[in-house]
Amino acid sequence: xxxxxxxxxxxxxxxxxxxxxxxxxxxxxxxxxxxxxxxxxxxxxxxxxxxxxxxxxxxxxxxxxxxxxxxxxxxxxxxxxxxxxxxxxxxxxxxxxxxxxxxxxxxxxxxxxxxxxxxxxxxxxxxxxxxxxxxxxxxxxxxxxxxxxxxxxxxxxxxxxxxxxxxxxxxxxxxxxxxxxxxxxxxxxxxxxxxxxxxxxxxx
Numbered sequence: 001x002x003x004x005x006x007x008x009x010x011x012x013x014x015x016x017x018x019x020x021x022x023x024x025x026x027x028x029x030x031x032x033x034x035x036x037x038x039x040x041x042x043x044x045x046x047x048x049x050x051x052x053x054x055x056x057x058x059x060x061x062x063x064x065x066x067x068x069x070x071x072x073x074x075x076x077x078x079x080x081x082x083x084x085x086x087x088x089x090x091x092x093x094x095x096x097x098x099x100x101x102x103x104x105x106x107x108x109x110x111x112x113x114x115x116x117x118x119x120x121x122x123x124x125x126x127x128x129x130x131x132x133x134x135x136x137x138x139x140x141x142x143x144x145x146x147x148x149x150x151x152x153x154x155x156x157x158x159x160x161x162x163x164x165x166x167x168x169x170x171x172x173x174x175x176x177x178x179x180x181x182x183x184x185x186x187x188x189x190x191x192x193x194x195x196x197x198x199x200x201x202x203x204x
Contacts (some may be wrong), residue, residue: 035088035097036194037104037184037194038081038088038100039081039085040194041080041104042080043081044176045075048173049071049075052169061161061162064155064156064157065128065132066114066118066132067170069118070111070114070173073108073110073177077104077108081104084100087100094192097187101188101192104187105182105188109181111173112175112181115173116170118170119171119174121158122160132156
């Protein structure tokens with residue numbers, strides 16, 4: 001029995017109204033639509049800071065001046081990551097995600113340089129800063145001014161209080177920060193996404 005023609009326009013209208021609604025996914029949560037890397041990068045830095053403070057407070061390992069500089073780098077990437085993720089939930093966009101990922105990459109790479117310098121001091125490849133206890137470098141005006149602005153720490157920068165697999169804590173921080181920096185730079189080309197496809201972002 002043929003379908004009455006009066007039903008076809010109504011059915012077609014319902015199908016047409018439902019189809020675009022599903023395509024737009026108007027109920028999508030901003031938590032899922034925002035690029036995930038800024039949040040993951042911030043959480044990675046938070047984990048690194050938590051580990052450093054655990055070694056200090058539970059392991060009795062006081063931080064040296066270079067240790068504190070490494071923590072500062074992770075505080076910066078923690079702030080950039082979380083603030084950037086919240087900003088992208090409110091104002092999503094590929095350009096913003098790219099800029100935030102680039103900032104994260106720069107922060108992680110800067111932290112890896114500090115950690116690498118510290119690892120070299122531990123291995124006696126070069127002298128530490130004057131602000132380090134037991135530092136043996138030559139003092140000029142610039143390094144002296146920097147040392148005045150640093151908190152006093154009793155720990156020596158040229159000693160290795162802990163190591164794993166022959167790599168000190170500073171060495172591991174350098175490797176992890178290098179990896180996080182590389183992922184951040186990759187995320188800069190994928191709209192801040194590393195787990196989901198860029199096409200899901202709704203490019204703008």
